[in-house]
Amino acid sequence: MLAPKLRVARPTNQLPALIHFYKDGLGLSTLCSFENHNGFDGVMLGHPQAPYHLEFTTQAGHVVEPGPNPEHLLVFYLPDKVQWQAAVDRLRQHGYVSLPAYNPYWDHLGLTFKDPDGYHVVLQNADWQF
Incomplete structure (x- = not known):
């Protein structure tokens, strides 16, 4: 199976700023993007x-409240200390505090950053086990 x-999926008024945070700062890859698809522009970010x-999507003439x-958290579990530190350093190098x-x-094994829309992103230096 x-x-x-x-x-x-999340709408935004700040698509370029979110791309910078998640792609350049957090190190995600652009999986695909689109323009004027039924009036929406957007990008899909992640790891292949x-x-x-x-x-993340935006729509011309529409303001997202x-x-x-x-x-409201996105939590990324990065159990390898070197990988976790590299992600933290990359965000800080791009000006994120x-x-x-x-x-x-979340402060015990992680650090929290705020994305341009104000959502919190936690980089947790732990393995997720359930």
């Missing part, structure tokens, strides 16, 4: 072999 894939990707709060997590649990 094939494992399902996850797409997190990962079972997830992030889709802000929706984040400190508990970590902030205390609303839930202190």
Whole structure:
């Protein structure tokens, strides 16, 4: 049986800034992008072999109302310390600053960053086991 894939889709007013944060800062790859597809422009970012990707879209003439709060999280589990530190360093090199997590649990093994839309992204230096 094939494992399902996850797409997190989110509208934005700041598509170029989000691409910079997730691609240049976090190191995700552009999997595909589109322009004027039924009035929408967008990009899908992720890792080619990962079972997830992030889709960000914008629509000309439409303003997206802000929706984040400190508990809206994307959590990336990076168990390898070198890989985790490289991701943290890359975000910092692009001018992003970590902030205390609303839930202190995330501060024990991770760092939290805010994307340009105000959503929190946690880089957790741990293996996800369930």
